[in-house]
Amino acid sequence: MATDFLAAAEALRDELIERRRDFHRHPELAFQEHRTAGIVAEELNSLGLEVQTGIGKTGVIGILEGAEEGPTLLYRADMDALPIAEENDTEYASQVAGQMHACGHDGHTTIALGIAKLLSNQRESLKGRVKFVFQPAEESGGGARSMIADGALESPAPDRTLGIHLWNDLEVGTVSAVSGPTMSGVGLFEVTVSGKGGHGAMPHQTADPIVCAAQIVVALQSIVSRNVDPADLVVVSIGQIHGGSAHNIIPQSVTFSGTFRLFREETRDLIKTRIHDIATGIASGMGCRAEVDLGLGMGAIVNDAEVTAHARSIFSRLGDTVNVVEQPWMASEDVGLFMQRVPSAYLLVGSANHARNLDYPHHHPRFDFDEDVLPLSVGMMSAVIADYLGAG
Ligand SMILES: [Zn+2]
Ligand SMILES: [Zn+2]
Known part of the structure; x- marks a missing residue:
């Protein structure tokens, strides 16, 4: 049965590619996704879904009601682009100067609309409903939070959340379905080193914040190599x-900022304490003062074992089409806010094609992906959702 979804999605190939290229030509930054949201709402309306717009500023929700009662599955896609000038010269390259879909969210939006189309044809056999959430502002953060503040997790509340991120670390046809932590948590920090300015020729009369900040930046590299358990995955970057x-001129102060990534929440306090202690300790030893601002962070994306196993079992029915691996990604995502109250899974779907040079990393000005991933994702995720809602 599951393979029927692949065939049905394959029949949508041209439509999916055309839609993705249209989104790609017209990227929109965080909370400015008006054109994209308009197209999404129009398509969901035409499929007969119940549509809400303006959720969390530019977010859209579409509810597909099955014929019979049953659980609510939330499927989340993000719509925003990045402030990057595209360097690809494809016919569908960005037409907006300095803005680009360099993370694949044009694909995510297209795939979610494709799933809505396939499943709306299956409405009679669905027990329950799919709540499609099209989120703004994933990259800058804040989109999931603002949609949830506008009630995106209520009426109906989800019983399960699913979503995917295209991923150019894997070839198209490979999917990373990790049971447990699959994308990292994140923390931000900013350090201001204050000293005593003066003439560059008379440094002995100053407390040099540049030399001090340089020492701190180097010493922070020792958190991963000397404080964190080697078996624990952590990154600290300035x-x-x-x-x-x-x-x-030796200045009065120097400011630097950075990010850390982690998979185990237990490690967060250790990293924060070390950043604080290294910065303030080195500063005081060098006659300066360091103020450390450890901003709000976000937890890792942790997949539920049972939900992940269910998706894997559906993929295994697709024969050789999908090769499943377990490879976490050291990037962060606010999809976790939609996943925190219910058993959920976020899957990383391979989108690279090395032979065609479609393998630049995410957020690179030459990022692009193999569009074979569009029908494949629509087919496999429709199969997973339909099976959960009793129509497998
Ligand atoms: Zn991104
Ligand atoms: Zn992304």
Whole structure:
């Protein structure tokens, strides 16, 4: 039965590719997804779903009611693009200067609409309903939170949440379905080192915050190598550093900021404490002062064992089409906010094609993916959802 969904999705191939390319030509940044949301709402309406717009600013919800009573499955897709100037010269390259779908969210939106179409044809055999959530502002954060604040997890509340992220670390045809932590949690930090400015030729009269900040940046590299259990996956990276105004002036202060990623929430306190202690300790030893701001973070995406096993069992029925692996991704996602109250799974769907050079990493100006993943994802996720809602 499951293979029928693959065939039905394959019949939509041209339509899916056309729609994805249209989204790709017209990327929209966080909370500005007006055109995308309009197309989504129009398509959901035409499929006969109950549609709500303006949820969490630019989010859209579509509810597909099955013929009989049953559970509610929430399927989440994100719609936002990135402030990156596209360097691809495909005929469907971005037409908006400085903005680009460089993470595959154009694909996610297209795939969710494809699933809505396939399952709306199956409405008579569905027991329960699918709540399609099209989320704004995943990249900058805040989209899931604002949709939930507008009631996206209520009436009806989900019994299960599913979603996918296209992933260029894997070839198309391979899916990472990890039981347990599958995408990392994240934390942010900003450090301001204050010293005493002065003339570059007379450093002995200053407390140099540049030399101090440099020492701190190097020392922070020891958190992963010397404080965290080697079997635990953690990253600490500094993303920006600002200070100074001229070659011969030692400035009053230097600010730098960074991010850390982790899979085990138990490790978060250790990382935060080490960042604080290293920064303040080195600063005081060098006659400076460090202020450490450890901003709000987000937890890892943790897949439920049973929901993941169910998806894997459906994929195994698709024969050789889907090769399932268990490979976590050291990136973070706010889909976890839709997953936290109910058993859920977020799957990483291979979208690369090395032979065609479609394997640039996410957020790269030449990012693109193999569009074979569009019908494949529509087919396999429709099969999983239909089986859960008793129509397998
Ligand atoms: Zn991204
Ligand atoms: Zn993304």
